[in-house]
Structure formats: C-alpha cells, structure tokens
Amino acid sequence: MKLAAPVESKSLDAPICPSFGRTPYYALFDTETGNHEFLDNSAAASQGGAGIKAAQMLVDHGVEAIITCRCGDNAAQVLNAAKVAMYKAQDGTVTDNIEKLKNGGLSHLSEIHPGLHNHGGVKE
Amino acid sequence: MKIAVLSGKGGTGKTFVSVNLACAADKAVYVDCDVEEPNGHLFLKPEITEKQSVAVTVPEADMSKCTGCRKCVDFCKYNALALLRDRLMIFYEVCHSCGGCILFCPEKALSKKQREIGTIETGVSDNVTVLTGCLNTGEVSGVPIIKELMEKLPEKDTVVIDCPPGSSCIVMESIREADYCILVAEPTLFGAHNLGMVYELVKLFNKPFGVVLNKCLPGENPSEKFCRGNKINILAEIPYDENLGRLNSKGLVSVRESGQYHELFRNLLYKVAKEALQ
Amino acid sequence: MKQLLILSGKGGTGKTTVASAFITMSKGRAFADCDVDAPNLHLVMSQLSEPAKTDYYGFGKAVIDQEKCTRCGLCEENCSFGAIKDFSIGEFECEGCGVCLEICPVQAITMLDHISGDMMLYKNDERVFSTAQLKMGSGASGKLVTAVKQQLIQEASDSDLAIIDGSPGIGCPVIASINGVDFVLIVAEPTISGMHDMKRIIETSKHFGVPCAVCINKFDVNADTANEIESYCNGLLVSVVGRIPYDETVVKAVNNCQSIASYPESPAGKAIGLIWERILNDLVSVKNREGENL
Numbered sequence: 001m002k003l004a005a006p007v008e009s010k011s012l013d014a015p016i017c018p019s020f021g022r023t024p025y026y027a028l029f030d031t032e033t034g035n036h037e038f039l040d041n042s043a044a045a046s047q048g049g050a051g052i053k054a055a056q057m058l059v060d061h062g063v064e065a066i067i068t069c070r071c072g073d074n075a076a077q078v079l080n081a082a083k084v085a086m087y088k089a090q091d092g093t094v095t096d097n098i099e100k101l102k103n104g105g106l107s108h109l110s111e112i113h114p115g116l117h118n119h120g121g122v123k124e
Numbered sequence: 125m126k127i128a129v130l131s132g133k134g135g136t137g138k139t140f141v142s143v144n145l146a147c148a149a150d151k152a153v154y155v156d157c158d159v160e161e162p163n164g165h166l167f168l169k170p171e172i173t174e175k176q177s178v179a180v181t182v183p184e185a186d187m188s189k190c191t192g193c194r195k196c197v198d199f200c201k202y203n204a205l206a207l208l209r210d211r212l213m214i215f216y217e218v219c220h221s222c223g224g225c226i227l228f229c230p231e232k233a234l235s236k237k238q239r240e241i242g243t244i245e246t247g248v249s250d251n252v253t254v255l256t257g258c259l260n261t262g263e264v265s266g267v268p269i270i271k272e273l274m275e276k277l278p279e280k281d282t283v284v285i286d287c288p289p290g291s292s293c294i295v296m297e298s299i300r301e302a303d304y305c306i307l308v309a310e311p312t313l314f315g316a317h318n319l320g321m322v323y324e325l326v327k328l329f330n331k332p333f334g335v336v337l338n339k340c341l342p343g344e345n346p347s348e349k350f351c352r353g354n355k356i357n358i359l360a361e362i363p364y365d366e367n368l369g370r371l372n373s374k375g376l377v378s379v380r381e382s383g384q385y386h387e388l389f390r391n392l393l394y395k396v397a398k399e400a401l402q
Numbered sequence: 403m404k405q406l407l408i409l410s411g412k413g414g415t416g417k418t419t420v421a422s423a424f425i426t427m428s429k430g431r432a433f434a435d436c437d438v439d440a441p442n443l444h445l446v447m448s449q450l451s452e453p454a455k456t457d458y459y460g461f462g463k464a465v466i467d468q469e470k471c472t473r474c475g476l477c478e479e480n481c482s483f484g485a486i487k488d489f490s491i492g493e494f495e496c497e498g499c500g501v502c503l504e505i506c507p508v509q510a511i512t513m514l515d516h517i518s519g520d521m522m523l524y525k526n527d528e529r530v531f532s533t534a535q536l537k538m539g540s541g542a543s544g545k546l547v548t549a550v551k552q553q554l555i556q557e558a559s560d561s562d563l564a565i566i567d568g569s570p571g572i573g574c575p576v577i578a579s580i581n582g583v584d585f586v587l588i589v590a591e592p593t594i595s596g597m598h599d600m601k602r603i604i605e606t607s608k609h610f611g612v613p614c615a616v617c618i619n620k621f622d623v624n625a626d627t628a629n630e631i632e633s634y635c636n637g638l639l640v641s642v643v644g645r646i647p648y649d650e651t652v653v654k655a656v657n658n659c660q661s662i663a664s665y666p667e668s669p670a671g672k673a674i675g676l677i678w679e680r681i682l683n684d685l686v687s688v689k690n691r692e693g694e695n696l
Contacts, residue, residue: 134414
C-alpha cells in the first residue's frame with residue numbers, strides 16, 4: 001500500500017507535520033516494497049486552496065492512505081472521492097506511525113476541520 | 125447626490141450617521157454595503173418590497189467531453205479544481221469566478237453556471253428607500269453584491285451609502301460612485317489611527333470629503349488633532365450622549381425621535397450638499 | 403501553548419480594550435493582533451521597539467507591456483473583474499487570475515508578485531508580539547491572519563499562554579482567527595446590532611467546537627438589553643463572565659497609549675480585572691486540543 005504523511009524535513013525520523021495542506025514535504029512510503037521518497041509540496045506556496053492542490057498531487061502519485069494530524073474540509077473531499085483512507089497521526093516519527101498503522105494501532109481521522117478560505121501567502 | 129459614509133474602524137458610527145442622514149432628508153435612498161453584517165435595516169425596519177438573489181458564475185463540467193488534459197486544474201490560480209479519474213471536483217468557495225477554466229478548456233467541457241452568494245433586499249421606511257446587501261455566510265467576497273447595488277442607484281435622488289469598515293477592496297467598490305465621502309471618527313487614538321487609513325483611501329480616489337467627529341468627549345480629541353494637522357474639513361462634532369446611546373441600543377433612529385438630532389443632521393446634509401457642489 | 407482569542411463580531415465593542423488589559427495583567431509574553439485591516443493593539447502596548455517586518459504576498463497583479471501590446475482588446479473583453487480599461491490594468495481591481503496573460507496573442511502581459519501587506523514581529527527577551535497590516539485595497543485577509551498566528555506560535559513556542567486580539571466581523575478572517583484556539587471570549591455590547599453580531603459569533607465558535615464565554619461591555623448603556631444578552635447566553639449554556647460599565651477612563655487610557663489595566667481602580671479596570679480572574683480559571687480547566695499548532 002502506498003502511504004503518505006506530511007513531514008517537516010526529508011527524513012522518516014522526522015515528526016509528522018501538523019499542517020496537511022501547507023507542509024513543506026510529503027513522505028511517500030510503499031509498505032510492500034519498503035521504498036520511500038519525498039515530495040516537495042508545491043501547494044504550500046499557494047495563495048489559496050492549498051489542501052485541494054496537495055490532495056490532488058497525492059492522488060496523482062497513487063497514494064492510497066495518508067497519516068496526518070488534521071485535514072481540512074476541501075482536501076478531505078478530494079481524498080474521500082479518490083477513496084484515499086485518512087489515519088490520525090500519533091506522537092512520534094513517520095516511521096513510528098507507519099509501524100502503528102501496520103499493526104492496526106492507528107484510528108481513522110474523524111475530525112475534519114472547515115476550510116480556511118485563505119488567500120495570499122508569505123514568500124519563503 | 126451620492127454620499128458615502130466610511131470609517132477606518134468598526135463601531136465609530138458609520139451606520140448611525142448614514143441612517144440618520146438618510147432619514148433627515150426629504151427623500152433618500154439608503155444603501156447598506158456592509159454586506160457581511162448589515163445593520164442599517166435593524167434601525168430602519170423597512171417593509172420589504174423585493175428580494176433579489178446575487179449570483180456569480182462558476183464552472184460546470186460535462187464529463188463526457190473531458191479528456192483529462194488537466195488544463196483547467198493547472199490554470200486555476202485559486203486551486204478550485206481537482207481532477208479524479210471520473211470526475212472534476214469544483215470547490216465553489218475558493219473559486220473567484222474568473223472564467224478562465226471555462227474559456228481555456230480545449231474540449232469545451234466546462235460551461236457557465238450561476239451560483240447564489242447573497243441577496244439584495246429592497247424596502248421602504250417612510251421617506252427612505254432601503255437597499256440592503258447581504259452576503260451568505262462562508263462566502264469569499266461581497267464585491268459582486270456591491271457592484272450590483274451600485275447598478276441600482278438612482279440618478280437623481282439623495283443616496284447615502286453605508287460602507288463596510290476598513291479600507292479593503294470592498295470599501296473601494298462601495299465608494300466608487302460617490303460624489304462625496306463622509307469620514308466618521310471617534311475621539312481616541314485608535315480612531316485617529318484608523319481615520320488616517322480611510323483618509324489615504326479617499327485621497328487616492330480623488331473624492332471630496334469631510335469628517336464627522338462622533339462620540340466626542342471633553343478633553344483632547346486625537347481625531348480632531350489629526351484633522352487640524354492635515355487641514356481636513358470637520359463637518360460636525362457629535363458629542364457623546366447617553367440618551368443617544370440608549371436610543372441607538374434600542375434600534376431607534378435618532379432623527380425620528382429627537383428634534384435636536386433632526387436639526388443636526390439636516391445641517392450636515394446641507395453642508396455636504398454645499399461642499400459637493402464646489 | 404494555550405490560545406485565548408478575543409472576538410466581538412461588530413467592531414468597536416471593546417475587543418482591543420479587553421485584550422490589552424488581559425495582556426498587561428498577565429504580564430503577557432505572547433500576544434497577537436489579528437485585526438490585520440486596522441490593527442490597533444500596538445498603540446497601547448508600551449515598550450515596543452521597531453518590529454521586524456516581512457513582506458506579505460497576496461495574489462499577483464497583471465501588467466501589460468505597452469510596447470508589445472497590439473491593442474486587440476481581448477484582455478479587456480475577457481476580464482471578469484472589469485480591471486482592464488484602455489489597455490491598462492487597475493491595481494486594485496486585478497485579482498491575479500491570469501486569464502489576460504493566457505489570452506493575449508502576443509504575450510504582452512506578465513504577472514507580478516504583489517505585496518499586499520506587512521507582517522510585523524516585535525520580539526525581545528520578555529515578550530513576543532505578532533501583528534500585520536494589510537495594505538489599502540487588498541482583499542481577503544484570512545491567510546494573513548493565519549500567518550500572524552503562525553508567526554506567534556513559532557516565535558513564542560516556550561510560552562504557556564497566547565492572547566489574541568481577533569478580527570472584527572464574521573467572515574474568513576474570523577474563521578482563520580478561531581482555527582486552533584482553545585477558548586474564545588466574546589465581547590458584546592448591549593445594543594440591537596451588538597447582540598445580533600454576538601449571536602453569529604457564538605454560532606461560529608460552536609461550529610468549530612471551541613468553548614466560548616461572553617462579557618458585556620458598556621453594559622449600562624442599556625441595562626435591559628444587557629439582561630437580554632445574559633438570558634440568551636444562559637439559554638445556550640454560554641457563561642457570561644462579567645459586565646464592564648461605560649467608563650471614560652478607557653478613552654483616557656487609550657489616548658495615553660496605555661491599557662485600562664494601568665487604571666486598576668477605575669470602574670472598567672476593576673470589572674476587567676475580575677473577568678480576567680474568571681477567564682484564567684476557565685482556561686486552566688480547558689483541555690488542550692490535540693495537534694493544534696499550525
């Protein structure tokens with residue numbers, strides 16, 4: 001299964017980034033092959049609708065499940081429509097969370113927050 | 125004559141001045157452009173004669189024509205579109221209605237659809253025709269409603285435009301048609317600071333303007349100081365008055381309850397008319 | 403870090419008066435002003451040095467290169483915002499959609515980065531204050547509000563409590579303010595419009611599942627409506643944590659660039675002091691929401 005998790009730095013030992021749509025990177029992990037890669041999140045620089053763009057990108061990469069602290073309404077709609085499962089992240093690194101997911105220790109994300117209707121951004 | 129009433133800050137008395145100015149005239153049109161939180165109608169209690177929907181154009185997809193080229197998704201600066209295998213998802217609340225996706229789809233798979241974002245209610249309150257713009261909760265921008273309101277302004281009558289607070293784009297839209305602007309300021313440092321912002325705005329738009337100092341208290345008035353320092357015309361100074369506060373808090377129109385205030389606002393109207401003609 | 407947000411719905415009810423008092427009384431080390439259209443908090447916070455400023459970029463603005471332009475008029479015809487007149491693009495009307503760029507047959511139009519505001523950070527050993535100012539004519543300040551909060555959380559990560567002076571209104575900037583906070587204090591004024599707007603804010607807080615309480619400012623302007631507010635709140639199980647009388651000392655304090663907490667014996671000062679005690683207790687008992695920090 002192809003998993004994705006928002007992450008603040010390009011390392012599986014990094015904690016999961018609290019923001020879904022505006023995380024700097026996504027860690028992509030294939031549970032069957034054990035391979036992983038990091039995606040730059042171009043949506044982070046978006047003026048608005050970051051969650052939508054991020055979700056689209058992950059769907060395009062064939063992601064089947066995400067592990068995240070939170071997820072906005074719009075992104076959730078895209079993920080649900082694409083049948084991508086959403087799991088609630090727990091404390092710990094990406095690796096920790098993947099292990100927990102494999103052992104059935106992560107629950108589904110039930111709290112979807114309303115969109116932030118944001119416009120504009122801070123240039124890095 | 126079209127008079128716009130604005131202030132940098134909320135709560136200074138825009139609605140108080142607008143409503144009373146409109147009611148003091150023999151006949152006037154009051155336009156509530158504070159579409160997020162219109163309050164004028166709470167005082168004027170108009171009898172509604174018409175309610176109109178204000179809509180914006182959004183795209184609608186005919187998936188039978190879609191080849192999945194992604195031109196629409198890639199074009200949209202607002203990320204309002206997401207393409208899945210069998211459908212195009214459209215996120216209306218981030219769509220800015222630019223029409224780009226519809227225009228550039230090579231297969232003409234997208235067409236225009238109207239979507240309501242708010243309403244305009246027309247009503248009558250004695251001598252005042254009341255136009256109230258109201259933005260539906262959660263919508264992005266009230267600008268289309270303001271544009272529609274501006275289309276409905278009569279050519280000849282006295283029109284008082286109650287603007288939203290601040291100096292953002294929606295305020296700019298509200299003053300576009302104005303012949304004269306009244307800036308309302310309260311006697312605090314905050315008031316003066318925010319007066320400065322709308323002062324820049326009316327100058328930018330080359331609108332003739334004057335200031336009404338509201339809720340004045342004895343002692344130094346930073347807003348008055350600002351006006352004197354910038355040689356800004358002070359049209360009226362309305363003292364803080366407990367009775368006025370009470371009338372206001374009950375949703376009553378002061379010029380309709382008090383001869384003193386009726387006279388004050390008649391004078392203000394006369395002054396503004398004179399200034400606007402120069 | 404627990405986040406306390408002060409909101410009011412309508413402007414001018416006393417958000418900044420209350421927020422600034424709380425910050426002074428708590429010797430606040432972390433606070434923010436989310437009223438990015440018309441920030442006022444910095445005017446009453448003393449000992450502020452020059453802030454560190456960051457440009458805030460909104461949507462881009464399109465610009466026509468007059469030398470390349472062939473005056474075909476396609477751009478003006480297709481601009482949904484009426485921003486193009488006489489082959490010139492209005493800075494305030496342009497929403498950065500890019501249609502004109504795409505449709506121009508000679509690529510005479512480019513999109514320029516547009517600074518639509520300034521983020522400001524006042525930081526020293528004692529306190530972190532995050533605020534911003536949107537430039538005139540800009541639209542949609544929601545993201546800037548989020549950026550102000552993000553800046554605060556990042557720079558004051560070791561603080562226990564952040565006090566946030568919220569945006570007026572009920573729209574996107576308010577939603578952006580509420581997202582992620584632990585407690586909302588609504589400052590209501592006893593007027594028809596004040597009550598109307600307070601109701602909408604309570605609705606918004608509940609929609610977000612954030613506990614809220616109400617305090618009534620200038621309550622003696624209309625004691626009847628103040629009582630109505632109290633009944634309404636009781637009906638919804640929203641606590642009314644105090645009433646503040648109309649007090650000219652507030653104006654005096656503001657005009658001296660101070661918070662009312664500098665006049666603790668004044669009627670308003672006393673009332674706000676009591677409300678602060680009450681809020682502190684309420685905050686302690688609020689369970690921290692998970693995975694909050696943006």
